[in-house]
Amino acid sequence: MAPLKPYWKQPSHPDVQDVVVSGADFMTKSLSKVTVPPFGLFAKFEFPPCDVADKATYATVQMGKDEHLNLNSDLLYINHSCEPSLHFDMGSMRIVAGPKGLRPGDELTFFYPSTEWDMAQPFDCFCGKPTCKRVISGAKDMPFELLKGLWLNDHIHDLLEEQASSQQYQLGSVPGNDGGVRSAQLPEAVLNGRAEKLNGTDANVDTQGLGLLRRGVTSREMSGEMGGDTTVRV
Ligand SMILES: [Zn+2]
Structure with a gap:
């Protein structure tokens, strides 16, 4: 630091x-x-x-x-x-x-997101490890894939569960709701991977790289698969 x-x-x-x-x-x-x-x-x-x-x-x-x-x-x-x-x-x-x-x-x-839910300032990680996540934020704004399998505190697990259920509620009840825009800090590879997954399920999403960013698909939306529900409803 x-x-x-x-x-x-x-x-x-x-x-x-x-x-x-x-x-x-x-x-x-x-x-x-x-x-x-x-x-x-x-x-x-x-x-x-x-x-x-x-x-x-x-x-x-x-x-x-x-x-x-x-x-x-x-x-x-x-x-x-x-x-x-x-x-x-x-x-x-x-x-x-x-x-x-x-x-x-x-x-x-x-691992900072193992304790921190919200971080004012995401940062670029240069830890050099093979599994480096590249951009580190609070767990709230990390794509769920990047947290899977890692040791996290119970309060982070609880907050992730709450986030997932609230997101499922939002997807079902507020069509097109963008929520907060945090995805600008997400690693490109993750966004690309997500874009591919979204491509088959959501005709309204612009899946062309930065277009996805501008629309503001949030990490919450992107973590909508947490509960095993791979269908994105809009
Ligand atoms: Zn790292």
Whole structure:
């Protein structure tokens, strides 16, 4: 992440975390100082230093449908990756290793949409992993295909289910309703894939690349297949 002037005593987690500042742009990242078995405990979210936040910011983690915490520690320097080394498990308020476990020197990362439903500013991901999603936003605006099979917190699963059922309702009752336009940030490959799928089912949708964007097919619409219903009704 971009540099940030810490207002807490550093290092906050000296036994487990090394914060590294590198490059001309002074980007920060975190490395593990410990060995942790798969799904083993790396650190806990403790209050303090954490405290409850009124709303989501760059320095918060979402811990429930409407609840956020301020990290107030070096844990803020754990970057996003599409193949993360850590899971932020907000149900147990623990940070645990991913399925590969952790070794000293491994970069500490987690998958931002696994906790965050809404993100003010989507960003381009350069994690370099084979499964990189390229554009990262809150889970609300991620195409469902890109979240499938990934570890997500319960509040994200619950919100995705609510989104899917509300979308099905909208498709059935408000013909042509575009909803919010978020698709401009979606990876092109996803849009193309979606365009192909929509092509056979929806004669009113302009399926020619950017035309699809301009009409504003939302990620909600595009995630309408979540419940296994592949028919798009207009
Ligand atoms: Zn990535």
